[in-house]
Amino acid sequence: MSGPDQPTRRSVLAAAVVAAVAGGAAPAAAAQPAGGTTAPAAGRRPPGAGGGSARPVDYRAWTTYADWRAGARDGTRAVAGARPGLEIAAPRGTTDYTDPHTGTTATWEYATWTGPLHRLPVPATEAIASWNAHTPAGTWLQVELRGTYSDGTDTPWYVMGRWAAGDQDIRRTSVDGQSDGRSTIWTDTFSVDDPSSGLRLAAYRLRLTLYRRPGTQLTPTVWRAGAMGSDIPDRFTVPASAPGRVGAELTVPRYSQEIHAGQYPQYDNGGEAWCSPTSSQMIVEYWGGRLTPAQLSWVDPSYADPQVCHAARSTYDYQYAGCGNWPFNAAYAATFEDLQGVITRLGSLTDLETLIAAGVPAITSQSFLKSELTGAGYGTSGHLMTVIGFTADGDVIANDPASPSDEAVRRVYRRREFENIWLRTKRYNASGKVVSGSGGVCYLYFPAHPTPRQRAALEAVGVR
Structure with missing residues (x-):
């Protein structure tokens, strides 16, 4: 997660081009x-x-x-x-x-x-x-x-x-x-x-x-x-979707990025910025992906949830200097046996309801002021969290890694607020400046051989 005063991940990067590869x-x-x-x-x-x-x-x-x-x-x-x-x-x-x-x-x-x-x-x-x-x-x-x-x-x-x-x-x-x-x-x-x-x-x-x-x-x-x-519109607000397939919640592991603050600062200054790999690890493990003791042997044994440290190292983009490269996270998920990962955009919470009903959780990208998402307790210029279900009233159940402990990761966010901060492409930051939003970016991780129900849900949101 980026802090409220940090630049969005869509800011212009360094001007110089790094050394080129020869030939093709x-x-x-x-x-x-x-x-x-x-x-x-x-x-x-x-x-x-x-x-x-x-x-x-x-x-x-x-x-x-x-x-x-x-x-x-x-x-x-x-x-x-x-x-x-x-x-x-x-x-x-x-x-x-x-x-x-x-x-x-x-x-x-x-x-x-x-x-x-x-x-x-x-x-x-x-x-x-x-x-x-x-x-x-x-x-x-x-x-x-x-x-x-x-x-x-x-x-x-x-x-x-x-x-x-x-x-x-x-x-x-x-x-x-x-x-x-x-x-x-x-x-x-x-x-x-x-x-x-x-x-x-x-x-x-x-x-x-x-x-x-x-x-x-x-x-x-x-x-x-x-x-x-x-081709998504420039917009500050999006149409509200009506609750549809609600009342389902998937059992997804809960991991906090915050308990890793200060760990391995060479990977994007440590856990404070690890929302993307932490979210990725949650869904990888939901599908049964596990790291071996040998793969985790490099992690300090005193650290809790060493697999989150491994996910951060494995998604780190050395040019972007962060763990939030979207395709690198999807590629990491697919290193686990029989998993696939894609990056796409969805059109509404109805799409997420379709996926959840088929047992497929999703990772969403959003940015917001503290006042725009009730119960979050923070504002951010870019943050990933895992949508795992919907309450009976249609509100969003999310595993939010920006939580003080693993136990505190599960959150319920108001449907209208969540949908708007996720799908919009324009917003005002804390200084009143117009900045960009993700426009519905979503990571989807799912089995290499989906069930017919999972396949139908993925196809319904444009993924084959």
């Missing part, structure tokens, strides 16, 4: 956009617009054997089975990568997969990629996005993340300073610079580059790669 792994050359200090807000159409119009949020993923075969493979292969994936077959070459966070240069073999062009049903102002993969020691991957604008021109290839489950080979990182003067990458989000111009992202394709130590047979395995494109 190099990020697009880009200049920092001039003017302003915060990322532009999203677009114009509200979620759930009537009249049969297309949803203003589109999540598309590549997960099947046919999906992986449909892309252009250069040194990669599609792998069939219960969980189809993409692996290195025969590397296309080698490249040197200088890790900007360690200064270490190493040589890597690499192979690529370039996905087919995906046309968005509603052209978007923002896009967020997410992925699920296994990266054994000695491997890592890079995810890129290239868009086509509504005027028919193309963006550069933008790096959406350089990622590994561990931190022994590279430091997982977003890439600052990527812009073509019309769109910009803000940590993990593609954003059209001036939505009021009418310019939109009409289509995109993804490119995956898989890396391994030369001379080995190691390979990353990618099970899911996708992106969410959205």
